[in-house]
Amino acid sequence: MLQTVHVHLLPKLFEPNELRGGCAVVIDVLRASTTIIHALAAGATAVLPCEEVDEARQRAANCSAGACLLGGERDGLRIDGFDLDNSPLAYTADIVAGKTVIFTTTNGTRALARAKLAAPILIGSFVNMQATIDVLSNQQQPVHLVCAGTRGEITSEDVLFAGAVATALEEMNFQPGNDEADIAGGFFQRHTNSGEMLFDAICRSSGGRNLINSGFETDIHRAADVNRFDIVPQYNSHENEITTTN
DSSP states (O other): OOOEEEEESSGGGSOGGGGTTSEEEEEOTTTHHHHHHHHHHTTOSEEEEOSSHHHHHHHHHTSOTTTEEEEEEETTEEOTTOSBOSOGGGOOHHHHTTOEEEEEOSSHHHHHHHTTTSSSEEEEOGGGHHHHHHHHHTOOSOEEEEEOOBTTBOOHHHHHHHHHHHHHHHTTTOEESSHHHHHHHHHHHHHOSSHHHHHHHHHHSHHHHHHHHTTOHHHHHHHTOTTOOOOOOEEETTTTEEEOOO
């Protein structure tokens, strides 16, 4: 059976039904994917993604006292009244262990909703890249790498990760499922011969520049920390929660 890998440079560039019958990886390197992985690696019981701020607040209001934390951002900054922002460094074990994180971001949580017809739906970023590749290598259905982008625009940090994964899978005899897979793979190979080059490439991206201007350069260092974790979070669209069984 021919195995294929598709790259979608933005959620709006595919129809949700195109992912039916396939496995999806949702990618928002700066910062939702990276932060979700950190939260679960630090012992959070689940991350509940919400597209809207009011939805997140309503879900938090229905939680038992002390059981949930509100996390996320709008325009890169912590939302008024939320416990946490979207910095992966804020999601430490002493804060999130044993808690459910109700989470909303400008781009990443919306990309998740767009990919809801795929199964499984994984969360990938550079911090769990090899673990993600290992899981995908065993998939028999088409693989779809979904880049979240920023406010409807393509962001190079997401394309870099998609290209890294597509390249690795093609070395395992996966075939490119669309032209974007070749484009992303070539982009990754041109820009990332070393960890230092990866960090520099992320810094040059629009998302990277925005974080640097907002004083979050340390988040870029963490997002570029390749293979820090060996967990691969999975989104259950029926229960609307992200957990990990690794």
